[in-house]
Amino acid sequence: MTVARVENLRVEIGGRAVVDGVSLTAWPGRCTALVGPSGSGKSTTGLALLGEYPAGARVSGTVTVTGRAGYVPQQPAAALNPARRAGALLADIARQAGGTRAERAERTRAALLAAQLPEPERVLRRYPHQLSGGQQQRAGLAQALLSGAPVVVADEPTTGQDALTRQRVVAELRAVLARGVAVVLLSHDLDVVRELADELVVLDGGRVVESGPADRVFAAPRHPWTAKMLAAGAPRPAPERAVRPPGDEPGGAGLRAVGLTAWHGARRGGSTVLRDVSLTLGAGECRAVVGRSGSGKTTLARCLAGLHRRWSGRLELDGVALPRSVRERRREQVAAVQYVFQDARASFDEFRPVAAQIARTAVRLRGATEEAARAEAVETLAAVGVGAGTADRPPGGLSGGELQRAALARALLARPRVLLCDEITSGLDPVTQQGVRTLLAGLKERTSLVLITHDLAVAASLADRIAVLDEGRVVEQGPAAELLAAPAHPFTRRLLAASSH
Amino acid sequence: GGGSGSGGNGEGGGDEPRPGGRLRAAFAGGGASETLDPHLTNLFADAARAKALFDKLADFGSDMSAQPRLAERWEPGDGLDVWTITLRAAQWHDGSPVTAADVLYSYRRIADPDGAFRAKASLEPIDLDASRAVDDRTVEFKLKRPYAEFPNVLAAFGAYIVPDGAETFDSPVGSGPFRFVSFEPGSSLLVERFDGYWDGAPHLDELEFVIADEESARINALLGGQVEYAHELNPATARAHENGGQAHIVRLRNSAMQGFVMKTDRAPFDDPRVREAFFLIADRQELVDGALSGAGEIGNDLFGKGYQYYADDIPQRAQDLDRARELLAEAGHGDGLTVTLDTSPVATGFIEAAEIFKEQAARAGVTIEVAVGNEDTYWADTLDSGTLACTRSGTMPIESHISQRLLSDSPTNATHWRHDDFDELYRQAQSTSDEGERAALYGRMQRRLHAEGGFLIWGFADWIVATAGNVRGVAEDAPANTLDWARFDRVWLA
């Protein structure tokens, strides 16, 4: 018996088929995984299962769903109500199933715990902007778990999670499957797919290029793209970077943060997120920052970028103090330190074409002419694998991965000295991810990188040094190879253990 | 007694008066700062309320002649500068008699140099220090100069008689037909019948004055049965309800003079030819139709149409644009003249009149620029500044009009009409006891004003009052502010 079935779905926007002839089936207790390159139509198909289509789309085919479908959105920030606390929607979802107030509260608690949000009461009381990216995503997962829907469409449910959390989320999804819920998993994370998927549908360019039982596809991919993807996602060879001699602390030039303590709310100590973090970033250095979701990575990057104002400590670029707020930084300073947002979709103006927005960086920060900027934008977008035609649409017309790359291109156009990348590869398929990695490696000549990532493989392949952040404190830092080979701090060890399962 | 309370309503005039009931009368009011001090009377509402609670020694009849009220009679001395007033046997609402002391106290209160009561100017001719009470019911007034029409003073607006020593009027004691019950400033005054009234107790048991500033509120309250008498309505409203049967419309003819004042002491109006030209420019019927919506009659540049001493033998002036143009050319304005006309929404029809006159003047080659002034200060603003302004006046005897506005030392001489020979004529008139002779003198003064005065009086507006169908006894021929106007002691409910 199937709970959801898509047959011959075709979604056409502006004369172009985004999804073309896709069929898939979801069975109770089984996980159907939808994989494919960024922009291949996964999210579009996933939303079709919920009966939702992009505005102005022409749709044909049949979609049958028994009962209600739960949905874990790819961009969690947008799906959370900015004016309500995180608990508001959860309470309403709990109410659907009835029960006394206490029962509902208990169910909500359980769902949050299952979604790996360890302090449910605090999460319930927070507004979405007070949650970290990963926490937002887990809040979305909690909604799906709480709803008790027979089908759950999970669009990249693990992108924002650290290895430890991801492991638990996967375990939780497995438990969900065991309860007889059908899961449609849309993911780039082959590890997760491997662990969960019973059935695999591989999309490329909106078409199904391959489908079948997961074991079979993993063992013997028939389509070249599938093979390529599996190869790229396989355990990587040793990092291809120019290793610095260990112990060579990069010197004076570059970005220096000393004793950074950051907090939220009006007063110091209201809720402290970073505690006495010091960081020195030499020219051309790549520093990975890893840590649990919610440990303060984004806050750190935002402090450096001048987007978070509530901190104490010292911040210097080339020995010169950097103003606290980006508003007070001079143009060169703004260009020098660029930040790629964790939630790419939220960081774009929803009304204007993406390419035009990207080009503004060159115009504003480097004084390029409109045409030159435009040409440069197109070029940079091409370098990250986003076509000009795609980028001429407003953000709503781009897939999650495409936007993530567009956000990177936007920052690159400033020719930054320091590039702060917040989870920029999380939403990309292995093949595209490798392209971006290559691009970042090529930047190292002139740009220092701060790479915030949950993917230790990415860190290993790019970073010279790695800093491990736990509860706002740097618990360990050191050259990448050393740290990965011989983690000193127990937390690092656990993190490493989790990512290599 | 002067109470010529004639009439009653058309349909029920012959009914026998029926006692009882409460009548509610709606007036425009003065807001929360209203008081019942009769000497502070300013608005129509004040006058109507004061009239219900108090009496003057005299009041004006419908032709503006003084009619005895609390004064039973008056007798001048030979020099016309001493007048002996005999009081009626009237009593205050608390039962004590009205005495000569009360009269002297009241007049002294009004004339107090430290006060600013409105009637003070009217009482100016009396030498109060030299005046005295002859006995309880006789007062002897010494005047500063001969004054043949002294009774006009006794009837002056706001010259009410209050009990000796009265200073506060929170619950006033008067000698009028109604006795005080309760008062809420800006909202309502309730009074009840005073059985001991010297002129006969009123028919009504109770009378309530309610305040409704907005004209439409007054007529709506009347139509909705919330009041039985609505004072001061628009001509258009009157037309709308005249034949409706729900309300009875009473037009108090001749209640307000409408005109323009020309400052005779400055260019261009210091030239009598220009003044005459302006007289000839006015199409009076058009002004009455347009500005008064037809509710009124045309004027002949003279105050007091239909009043005692009015010179109705002077022919009615009509528009004559050719002659006006000729006169202007003679005065040196052959190639155009520009005048600023001050107006303000201070009275109904002002803005309209200004605009209409502007068009009429344009036809005679005169450019009029209409300047809309602040309504709260309009009268003070136009008293001495400007050259041409809209004006109007309530009812008063022709004598008062002249003494207040047209003598060299008049307090409100808006036309700046100052001529010794004219002053002399007025003095003569006040020194003659012979009425015929006085009429002749008034005739001469009016002929002069008609020929070259500063008042362009184009019309007389009706004052419009509406009553409910069951109200009887409302005088139909009494101009506003005269004795029979708002005289609720003669009214009854059928």
Next chain:
Amino acid sequence: MNGRAPDGGTGVTAGRGQAVLGLALIAVPLLLAVAGPWFAGEPGPRGVSFTTGQGHWLGTDFTGRDVWRQVLLGGRSVVLTAVTATAVAYLVALPVALAAALTHRAWLEELLIRPLDVVLAVPSLLLLLMTAALFTPGPVGLALIVALINVPDAARIVRAAAAEAAARPAVEAMRMQGESWWRMAIGYVGRSALRTLAADAGVRLTGTLYLVATAAFLGVGVAPDAADWAVMVDHNRTGLFVQPWAVVVPAVLIVALTTGTNLLFDAGLARPGKRGKRP
């Protein structure tokens, strides 16, 4: 739930009905406003005020003029003053409010908005009276005064509508791009609040009309007997029961004009498609 082919349900027709209705409503008043003065001709003789007949097919007004002629003459100034006043109000309010929304300096926001609050607390009638007394502004000056009276009000609404958008990551991203203030404020934050602003401006348009009329009666700006629909409505009220046309016709034109404008706004802002259709 049975499976069926999803229709191409795109809902592009959402605003069409509104657009048609809006156009229909706005056509007559706009035509009269634009072309009316050319057909008005010379003034005829005055009649008795508030009467009908005698060649005045819509009767006469409060000074006995032909209502139809006044209607023909009176549209232009209405459209002009209302549009100018509203536009100027927004021209001032928008930058002030957006600056307040986008700044992170509390004192700057206080400096921008608090003085406006003081003006808000003074009854607009008093402000009008005051200007009437001190200046003799022409129609343009009047439009400016009316606009200024509207500024604090509009600024507060813009500020409230922009508060959320001004704090979005998209704005932060623009700051990282060194984007110009105007692009951020007008181009993004203002754009995000567009629907609310359009709703407010549409309603404000009507408000300014009658404020101009009130001012005219107090002697500010427009001549008190000016041919102006709003002034007509205001001044002919006394004759409402004898000669309703002098009020009803201009009032209906104003109603049609404002309703039509707002419906057109609505139609212009109608979402091109709706999500959430389940096949």
Next chain:
Amino acid sequence: MTDGRSWLLRRLVVGVAQIAGVVALVFLLTEALPGDAAVALAGDAPDPERVARIREIMRLDEPAAERFADWAAGLLRADLGTSLVSGRPVTGYLADALGPTLLLAGLTLLLLVPVSVGLGVLAARHEGGRTDRLISTVTLGVYAVPEFALGVLLIVVFALRLGWLPPTAVGHGTDLLAEPAVLVLPVLVLLARPVCSISRLVRAGMIEAMASPYAAQARRYGVPGRRVRWAHALPNAVAPAAQQLARTCDWLLSGVIVVEALFVIPGLGTVLIDAVAARDIPVVQGLAVVFGVVTVVLNLGADVVTRRFAPRAGVAA
């Protein structure tokens, strides 16, 4: 939210300064008006001598600054002074007029909020549809009709033709509750305009909010449509409407002159008009204090709503 508390405190302090500003501004404005209480009182008999006399009695011949200082000193002792015209204490005036005004404003608000928000939400729900067009057209139409015309129309139909309700509150003075029927028509007229402006703002905000991903998410989980609209979308749409509501309260307290006149309700608007016309500066000043306080409090309230529903506002870079 300690952040919120210090903000509130600062606003209250600024509020006191604002009230002072309002009072000073109003004093300047009334002083700048041509004429004074003496001229206004003299009316159409502006005998210069008498005007001078009145001026002396009212102490208007003293310098304005001195009079203002006197008045302000009194204010510190909670004494609003006495009316120039009647000599009665200003507090009495305000107390008398406040009753009817508060009653009218309160009743109007009681109906206004649910009706306008309800209509706005309903229109947004059917955006572009017949219901929306009907609601928009009717509310806009009513808005474009001047209050007096609407008032007269309602009086003619419901009071004079049908006789269901009294046409005015004449004679009831300040005790309007004695006959609540007199309040029906005034409240209807008062409602007419704000219903339109507020419902249009709610509609605009609701359309955006209903099209947002978070509303879609709520719908996906089967949260009933009503709940989505009222609990999830509306909070994102209320901030501008709250501002408009604050302005409306303000207007209800000070600007409902037409309604007060049409229905003969002696409220604050009438007192204001009379006092300005009479140049009764102490009374105007007293009103300015009231309006200042009310405006500051209402604006603060509206800003609290704005802050509450845009929680990120204070945080962004």
